[in-house]
Amino acid sequence: MPQSVTATEDCTGFDLFGKQPKVVAMKKGEELLDLSRSVSAGETLTPVLIDSEDGLNILRHSCTHVMAQAVQEIFPDVNLGIGPFITDGFYYDFGNIEAVTPELLKDIEKRMKRIVKSNQRFVRRDITEEQAREELANQPYKLELVTTKGAGAEGASVEVGTGGLTMYDNVDRNGECIWTDLCRGPHLPSTKLIGNGFALTKFSSAYWKGDQANDQLQRIYGTAWASKDDLVAYQTRLAEAAKRDHRKLGTELDLFSFPEELGAGLPVFHPRGGIVRRVMEDYVRQAHIKNGFQYVSTPHISKEDLFHTSGHLPYYADGMFPPMDDDGQNYYLKAMNCPMHNLIFRSRGRSYRELPLRLFEFGTVYRNEKSGVLQGLTRVRMITQDDSHSYVMAEQAPDEIKHLLNFITTLLSDFGLHDYYLELSTRDEDGKKKDKFIGTDEQWENATNVLRQCAEESGMKWVPDPGGAAFYGPKISIQAKDALGRTWQMSTIQYDFNQPERFQLEYTAPDGSHQRPVMIHAAKFGSIERFFGILVEHYAGAFPAWLAPEQVRLVPVAEAFYDYATEVANQLRTRDIRVEVDYSDDRFGKKIRNASKDKVPFTLIVGGDDVDAGAVSFRYRDGSQENQVPVAQALDQIEAFIASRNNENPTAKSE
Known part of the structure; x- marks a missing residue:
């Protein structure tokens, strides 16, 4: 955990932590603050690193502002909803825009990258309710949040929070306010710190405040990480999770x-x-x-x-x-x-x-x-x-x-x-x-x-x-x-x-x-x-041998070996081992591929040499083989592995 620092004089968070590149905010007790906030002498603060849980949440929340700015470039009359961070990502709800498409998503992401590179500063500004109503007069959802203090709005706390109201301005290098949003913060010091570790992921419809009686909005989701490598690792995990989805594998x-x-x-x-x-x-x-x-x-x-x-x-x-x-x-x-x-x-x-x-x-x-x-x-x-x-x-x-x-x-x-x-x-x-x-x-x-x-x-x-x-x-x-x-x-x-x-x-x-x-x-x-x-x-569907619905599959090389395969299968069944014989007309190579696709722990191949030797040949899930193992030894080997409740995949070395 980062070391806390006690301010020796009145200053800002930048004066304390600004030269540390991974520090993006600070914490006073349990309160998260922007680095631009003033600090009184004697206050103890803890730096917030961008790759910490709090830091990632701030990064993702900052991404919602960049995304909303990009959307408003395309649809100037957009009605802005709410934009919270969520687990592993963020979303923002938009009204009065066209239905989101994959092409629109690409355009928004492209504009976001440009905004990120422009190094706009996030500048916090206190505002009264009267000023907020005046500034947000053309934003009905934001105006409703100000009027009701966010009551009933999913994620509205990121907009209004508790206490006074604040706006966050995106300010360019020339000091000009490019975009603004009602928000309690905190945010990154600048858009540049978002880097290239973000991506838009999907879109859906949503109802304002989650109520079907309210307006239907367009919700755009994204993910953001402290680095491009972290983003790629997350996307790899998602791809692997999709392969392992039990609904897909169940079918x-x-x-x-x-x-x-x-x-x-x-x-x-x-x-x-x-x-x-x-x-x-x-x-x-x-x-x-x-x-x-x-x-x-x-x-x-x-x-x-x-x-x-x-x-x-x-x-x-x-x-x-x-x-x-x-x-x-x-x-x-x-x-x-x-x-x-x-x-x-x-x-x-x-x-x-x-x-x-x-x-x-x-x-x-x-x-x-x-x-x-x-x-x-x-x-x-x-x-x-x-x-x-x-x-x-x-x-x-x-x-x-x-x-x-x-x-x-x-x-x-x-x-x-x-x-x-x-x-x-x-x-x-x-x-x-x-x-x-x-x-x-x-x-x-x-x-x-x-x-x-x-x-x-x-x-x-x-x-x-x-x-x-x-x-x-x-x-x-x-x-x-x-x-x-x-x-x-x-x-x-x-x-x-x-x-x-x-x-x-x-x-x-x-x-x-x-x-x-x-x-x-x-x-x-x-x-x-x-x-x-x-x-x-x-297990990605490849159940351990003791759990697998089919523990052994016998694959005869040709029809001439069906009787021998059946005899071996019957011996396995007497030991309460779940076994099937592939009697199909498929070619031998396809039978082997089918056994692999069905994730059978033990595939036993039966050919002429095996029959002559009173043996079988093992093919394991990892593709390794063990040829011409005497039938009695093979049966003992399989039975012992299953009885052990070993959760690893059997291999040629698992004797």
Whole structure:
């Protein structure tokens, strides 16, 4: 982290940091400031580097002004909307312009490059509301932001912020104001610092303030990085991510589909995808048994009173599908399994000797996700959870949470996800949204402290997430990185002190008194659908041999060797190895290419020399070969590799 500096006299940020080429702004406490801002003697400031998170956000925000200036060159009567930075990039909304086309995008980017090279300075200017209304009289959206202080406008905080209003002028070398915009800043000292590490990426329609009742605007997106090399690296990551897109690979590998007849967010798994899913389920079922869980099963629907008791109505009503009516009685599709597990716990008296009581279910739940947020398997409406609930005495909660963390991290590692950290989601610390959460301050403080202690004692990196808790208690989420370094929320552990109270759950304590248990929710995969989609992208569809839908493919060189190939395949099947024989009329070379395209871990070639030697020849995913391996040895080699749950690709050296 850059070293803080204390001003010895009244000056500007330029006087302190201006000669350091990577410094583009400064920070006073948590406030970001332009380098041109005045600094009083004795103030301590931290430099903001252009390649830091704050620096990149400032760079991207500055790009929005350059883009808007370029658009206004083409369309002088444009109505300017808002232009915030976003993850890895930025966008700006425009009204009263032509529909954006790829050709227009190129023209805008070309003009942006010229503006960047012209080295215009970003100059901050305080302005009153009256002056702003006068200056922005011909900009209806900006005028609305000034009048309403940005209320309801997505990203409007970058325009008006809090406190007084400010404008940012783009000033050329001659001191002339070329362009101006309402903005709270901060910005780069000049456009030249944007360099050549930016690009426009796409365009779409958007509604002013995100409301379909408002004007439809043209939204233009871009990305910006501290250098051209960083931009190229980002574009390379995007290209690789596109190749790994699980929706694309799901079709190519015949794993799953989303039939329109079923509705959005409702996948069906094809036989090949069904095999992978079954292997996942078999693994996690055995893992739960090994970790002391008991399997239960509950219905998909329930009378609505159950969800009033649990608190999901009304706190989670928006996430549930509308009720079904049965002679005046409303039934809901379940969006969670926990209320029904509570009924199992409550079905008879419980003793402290039974605790921890661990219940586990493959429970399919249904959530009324908005169509705009659905995304392949990673955001669906039908969710199958490896859902568990541990009922424990309060003093047992820390050990149970640690037990669950160990369970989850072992699972992630077994599936080849080794890079992860913890996120601790709590109530918002300033208490502004307390109405979103059930329970007393004392209950929340105790539960949060238990989870925080477990996170700290785990030895894993953890980060806070204020405001991200479930309505009934805080949670730990495990955030895992895939092969491209992208972070995904995976498993969750939630501390629930509310539902035991609502369901009047009790156990008999050692002193004979009746006590409330603590309930700990945990989903190890999170959801099977989401985990499946992430695995497809992590492995680019080339599943490890133990997970692959087809583990071995036998490719006879000619029809004369079909019987021999069939005999070898049958021997593999007796060892529970998933194998197919390519009996097609395709030429031998195409059969090999097909096996590669289908990402089969082991391709066994059978030709005349192999038959004569009672052998097979291996061809691996990396193109390497191992010729004339005796059949018995080949079978042992394949079986051992699969049994090892090795997540690497087998090669000629994997003996």
